[in-house]
Amino acid sequence: MKKTDIKPNRPGGQVYVIAGKDEFLVAEKTAGLVGELLKPDQMQMCLWRADADKVTAVEVFDELRTLPFLAQRRVVVLAGADDFVSDNRDMLEKYFESPAASGVLILTVGSWASNTRLAKALPKVGQLIEVGELKSRELVGYICDYTREQHNKNLSYNAAQMLIELSGDEPGILRNEIDKLAAYVAAAKNITEKEIAELVGRNRVFGAFEVIDSMMAADTGTAIEKLRMMFDADKDAEYTVLGAFAWHFRRMFTAAAMLQKGERPDFVAKKLNIWNQKLFDIIKKIGLKRIGDCLRQLAEFDYQIKTGRATAQTAIESMIVQFAETK
Numbered sequence: 001m002k003k004t005d006i007k008p009n010r011p012g013g014q015v016y017v018i019a020g021k022d023e024f025l026v027a028e029k030t031a032g033l034v035g036e037l038l039k040p041d042q043m044q045m046c047l048w049r050a051d052a053d054k055v056t057a058v059e060v061f062d063e064l065r066t067l068p069f070l071a072q073r074r075v076v077v078l079a080g081a082d083d084f085v086s087d088n089r090d091m092l093e094k095y096f097e098s099p100a101a102s103g104v105l106i107l108t109v110g111s112w113a114s115n116t117r118l119a120k121a122l123p124k125v126g127q128l129i130e131v132g133e134l135k136s137r138e139l140v141g142y143i144c145d146y147t148r149e150q151h152n153k154n155l156s157y158n159a160a161q162m163l164i165e166l167s168g169d170e171p172g173i174l175r176n177e178i179d180k181l182a183a184y185v186a187a188a189k190n191i192t193e194k195e196i197a198e199l200v201g202r203n204r205v206f207g208a209f210e211v212i213d214s215m216m217a218a219d220t221g222t223a224i225e226k227l228r229m230m231f232d233a234d235k236d237a238e239y240t241v242l243g244a245f246a247w248h249f250r251r252m253f254t255a256a257a258m259l260q261k262g263e264r265p266d267f268v269a270k271k272l273n274i275w276n277q278k279l280f281d282i283i284k285k286i287g288l289k290r291i292g293d294c295l296r297q298l299a300e301f302d303y304q305i306k307t308g309r310a311t312a313q314t315a316i317e318s319m320i321v322q323f324a325e326t327k
Contacts, residue, residue, distance in 0.1 A: 014073075014104045015096060017122060019112040020131030024172035026108050029131050030077060037075050037104055045069040049077045052084035052107075057091050064095075064103030073102050081107040089118060096121040134171060139164055143174050147191060151182035154190045158273070161250075162193050165243030166200050193273050207233075208244035209276065211320070216282045220324045224317055231313050238312050242302060245316060249295045252279060256288040294319065 016033060020026040038046055046068045050060070060078060068074040078084060085092060085107065096118065099105070105126075112128055113119060122128055134142055140160040147155040155163075155178070167177050177200055181191045184199050197206070207230040214223035231237045251272055258268045265280055274280075283291070301315035 015099060015122060015126035016104070016106045016129060017112050017126070018106065018108045018129045018131060019110070020133070021110055022131065022133045022171065024170065025131045025134070027079075028171075029129060030079075030106060030108055033106060033129070034075060034077065037073060038071065042068075042071040046071045046074045047077070048075070049079070052078045052081040057084070057088040060105075061091070061095065061100075064100040064105055066103075068102050073104050074100075075104045075106065077106045077108070079108045082109045082111070085109060085118070089116075093117055093121065096125050099125050134169075139169055139171070139174070142171065143178055146175055147178050147182070151178070153182055153185070153188070156190070156192070159191060159193045159196055162247050163196050163200060165247045166196065166240055168239055168243070208241065208248055209278075211316075212245070212248055212282070213278060215320050215323055216285060218324055220320055223320045227313065227316055227320070241316070242298065242305065242312050246295070246298045246302075248279075249291055249298060252283055253288065253291045253295055255279065256283045256291055259283065260288060294323070297322075 018026055018029050018033070020029070034043070034047065048063045055078070060076060063076045064074065066074055095105075112130075119128070140157055143160050143163065144155045144157070147153050163174060163177060163181075167173055178191070181195055181199055185191055185195055207226065211223050211226045211230070214220075214226060230241060234240070251274065255268050255272055255274065258271070259265065263271075268274070269277075269280075297319055301310065301312070301319070304310040304315060305312055
C-alpha cells in the first residue's frame with residue numbers, strides 16, 4: 001500500500017479526511033494511515049475509534065485534547081462522519097482553526113464537497129485522501145497483488161477472473177477468499193482455478209456445468225430442474241450463479257477460438273487448465289458463434305439484474321428455453 005504523505009513533525013494537530021464510496025477500501029486506507037501515525041504498541045493507549053452516529057462532538061474534541069501516553073500524538077478515528085460533519089460544521093470550523101497540539105483527527109466520509117469553508121481550511125491543517133472505487137478491470141491486479149504481498153503466492157489472471165466471477169466484486173470478500181485459499185493450498189506457491197473451483201465455488205461451478213451440459217443436449221426440462229436445484233441449495237446463488245455460467249462460456253469461447261486457429265486439444269486443455277473433457281464435446285457440437293451469442297446474452301442479463309429488471313434465475317431459465325428454440 002502506498003504510504004500517505006503525512007507530516008509527523010509539523011507543529012500543531014493534524015486532520016485527515018478519507019473520502020470514498022467503498023467502505024472496505026476506505027477502512028483499508030484508514031488502517032494504513034493509522035499504522036503510519038502510531039506504532040503497534042501505542043495503539044491501545046493512543047488510538048480512539050468510534051462510529052460517528054454513536055458519539056457527540058464534545059466527546060470527540062475531548063479525546064483529541066487528551067494528552068497521548070508515551071507517544072507523540074493521539075489519534076481519533078471517526079467512521080461514517082458525513083452527518084457528523086453536517087451537524088457540527090461550526091464546531092469543526094473552529095477546531096480546524098486551532099486543532100489540539102498532539103491530536104490527529106481522521107474523518108471517514110462518503111463524499112467531501114470542495115466548496116465549503118471546511119474543505120478550504122483543510123489543507124492548512126491536514127489533507128483530503130480520496131479513495132476511488134476499483135473498476136472491474138482493476139480488481140484482477142488488486143487481488144493478484146494482495147495474494148503475492150500477503151501470502152507470497154501466485155494467482156494467475158484467469159484464476160483471479162474466475163474468483164471475481166464466482167465471489168463478486170467486493171474487495172473485502174475477495175481478500176477473505178484469498179486468505180482461505182492461501183491456507184487451503186498450504187505450501188504450494190500457486191493458487192489455481194482448480195483450487196478456486198474446489199473451495200470457493202464447487203457447487204456453483206460444477207452445478208452450472210451440469211446445467212449447460214443438459215442445455216446443450218436440448219434437454220430443457222433437466223437443465224431447468226438442475227438450475228432450480230442450484231438456487232434452492234445456495235442462498236447466495238442470486239448474486240453468484242451468473243458469474244459461474246459466464247466463466248464456463250468464456251473458457252469455451254477461448255478454447256473454441258484456439259481450436260479454430262489449429263491448436264491441438266491437449267495443448268488447449270493444458271493452457272486453459274481444462275479438466276473436464278466434456279467441454280470439448282460441447283464446443284464441437286455448438287461452435288464458436290453460438291458460444292459467443294450465449295456470452296453476449298449473459299452480459300445483457302448481468303445489466304438487467306443490476307438494474308432490477310430481472311432475477312438471475314429467470315434470466316438463465318429464459319436463456320435455456322431460447323437456446324432450445326433456436327437449436
